[in-house]
Amino acid sequence: MRVMRLGLPSSILLLWLGMAVFGPLLDLQPDHIELSRILVSPGADAWLGYDDLGRPLWDRLVVGARTSLFVALWVVMISALMGTAIGTAGAYMGGAWDHVIVRIIDIFLAFPGILLAIAMAGLLGPGVDNVIIALSTVGWVGFARLARAQVLSIKQRLHVEAAVAMGVRQVRIVVRHILPLTLAPLIVEASFAVAGVVIAEAGLSFLGLGVQPPAASWGSIIRDGTRYMLVAPHMVLAPGIILMLVVLAVNLLGDHLRDWVDVRTRRVL
Amino acid sequence: MLNFILSRLLSAAVVVIGVSSLVFFLIHLVPGDPVEVMLGESAQPADRAALRHALGLDQPVPVQLFNYFNGLLHFDLGVSLHSQRPIAEMMLERMPATLELAVAALLVAVVIALPLGALSAVRKDTALDHGARVISLLGISIPHFWLGPLLILIFSLWLGWLPVSGREGFASLVLPALTLGTALAAILSRMVRATLLETLNEDYIRTARAKGLTEYTVVLHHALRNALLPVITVLGLQLGALLGGAIVTEMVFSWPGIGQLTIEAIHRRDYPVVQACILLISVTYVLVNTLTDLAYVWLDPRVRLHEDM
Numbered sequence A: 001m002r003v004m005r006l007g008l009p010s011s012i013l014l015l016w017l018g019m020a021v022f023g024p025l026l027d028l029q030p031d032h033i034e035l036s037r038i039l040v041s042p043g044a045d046a047w048l049g050y051d052d053l054g055r056p057l058w059d060r061l062v063v064g065a066r067t068s069l070f071v072a073l074w075v076v077m078i079s080a081l082m083g084t085a086i087g088t089a090g091a092y093m094g095g096a097w098d099h100v101i102v103r104i105i106d107i108f109l110a111f112p113g114i115l116l117a118i119a120m121a122g123l124l125g126p127g128v129d130n131v132i133i134a135l136s137t138v139g140w141v142g143f144a145r146l147a148r149a150q151v152l153s154i155k156q157r158l159h160v161e162a163a164v165a166m167g168v169r170q171v172r173i174v175v176r177h178i179l180p181l182t183l184a185p186l187i188v189e190a191s192f193a194v195a196g197v198v199i200a201e202a203g204l205s206f207l208g209l210g211v212q213p214p215a216a217s218w219g220s221i222i223r224d225g226t227r228y229m230l231v232a233p234h235m236v237l238a239p240g241i242i243l244m245l246v247v248l249a250v251n252l253l254g255d256h257l258r259d260w261v262d263v264r265t266r267r268v269l
Numbered sequence B: 001m002l003n004f005i006l007s008r009l010l011s012a013a014v015v016v017i018g019v020s021s022l023v024f025f026l027i028h029l030v031p032g033d034p035v036e037v038m039l040g041e042s043a044q045p046a047d048r049a050a051l052r053h054a055l056g057l058d059q060p061v062p063v064q065l066f067n068y069f070n071g072l073l074h075f076d077l078g079v080s081l082h083s084q085r086p087i088a089e090m091m092l093e094r095m096p097a098t099l100e101l102a103v104a105a106l107l108v109a110v111v112i113a114l115p116l117g118a119l120s121a122v123r124k125d126t127a128l129d130h131g132a133r134v135i136s137l138l139g140i141s142i143p144h145f146w147l148g149p150l151l152i153l154i155f156s157l158w159l160g161w162l163p164v165s166g167r168e169g170f171a172s173l174v175l176p177a178l179t180l181g182t183a184l185a186a187i188l189s190r191m192v193r194a195t196l197l198e199t200l201n202e203d204y205i206r207t208a209r210a211k212g213l214t215e216y217t218v219v220l221h222h223a224l225r226n227a228l229l230p231v232i233t234v235l236g237l238q239l240g241a242l243l244g245g246a247i248v249t250e251m252v253f254s255w256p257g258i259g260q261l262t263i264e265a266i267h268r269r270d271y272p273v274v275q276a277c278i279l280l281i282s283v284t285y286v287l288v289n290t291l292t293d294l295a296y297v298w299l300d301p302r303v304r305l306h307e308d309m
Helices: A002-025 A057-093 A095-109 A115-124 A128-154 A158-165 A170-206 A218-228 A234-261 B002-029 B034-039 B045-054 B061-073 B087-122 B127-141 B144-158 B171-200 B203-210 B215-253 B258-267 B271-299 B301-308
Strands: none
Touching (some): A002 A057, A002 A234, A057 A128, A057 A170, A057 A218, A057 A234, A095 A128, A095 B002, A115 B215, A115 B258, A158 A170, A170 A234, A170 B144, A170 B215, A218 A234, A234 B144, B002 B061, B087 B127, B087 B271, B127 B171, B144 B171, B203 B215, B215 B258, B215 B271
């Protein structure tokens, strides 16, 4: 059971990181077109087969891993920083500021799911940088809401009151006495956000709003594959399976992290 | 009670105005000159000026904003650049398909989630429970744009049971509804399991069992009814994910709904249509969420009575 909960997800995560980080060191030819091998099924010379332009699928998947990790790290970093800053500012300052921030959060939450990201990516035009901008515009809201709730409750604690009474500067109170206590839940949120961003990036690329050819994304490979499903199902199956495994692994590790951070349930593990 | 309803409606109105303004400013995100992007670089200056005038982009931003809201109040969403037809008319055409898909997906989700979640809770920590939880974990992690092609591959191409795409009759609805409903089913069944487990620990359940009622009656008539209340709230919130997922699902199955219209419009750079679609979907979401909140108060006598006092 422990292997299932930790070992398997960790190895999948490491495989993803490995593909993304060490991919460029491998002797890969993701853009090499071999017309005689178009849509060739998995076999001896290419274990995942070839795509619709005769490019080796495994090599494309490795490049796709890099795309998804790159986008996920940037989006989660920008969202977490922006969201935490905005949420903390609202909760700490209170009053009219907080009111305005809550309204803005409400308005962003009113866009269902990936819709706002689709609209923004569509209007900004395709490309990795625009995908990062679009997903960060949607991503900060979750962090802001969480940070705000955390700071609201921590603000009431005695050690903060003591710091205020001692005349500690406000910035120092927030940075030294409040923010460190909000870190744990924010890190858990970030781990789930990684899974969300990986799916969202692939989704945008699937819709043709993400990375542009010849660059590869798992989503765009699936999109190309849907046209040749009958003759070359491997083009849809391979990227989908790896995408799902990565998302599943990140979610499982996120669950684990949440249980571990929550001291109340830690003893059970 | 009345106060609660009024304040909820007021805050919904504020959000709708905010959403509409944000959608208005979206067109200013287009890098460079939106008119040039829409017409292409080779367009004649006269054509550009005409389009700029037609879109009202030659006026100051406050005037544009006023005209935009004025149009919205009269259900005038403008004209499509591509087909030159009124956008409201185009959306009305596409609406039934999306509604049909959303309702079908909702049905799929509830039909799968209720028994799965309930069985999982009643048979807690058995193989059945573990199996159900693994299935729901998979359901949450599988994206629409992969589940869709996967189902097409298995049920349309390999088995030949169902059509690949399009919207012709009931058979063509099955795969899109399954694709869109699965993730929701997974989330709901987790929720049903959690709330039912909590409810089964309540005192009145012990009383019901002590009275000698069958386990079937206890679970179905006493526990499940109360366990479903929080599930309704989740259903309302998840509708957002459902509407977002519908866009992708419609693209996978060439389902002629609002989602497909949105993506087509994006690829054609028909920005007024994009704006109108985004606005329609998000305003629908806000309204449904508000209704869910109100329904919750109405359904739960505890909240209702408390508010009256």
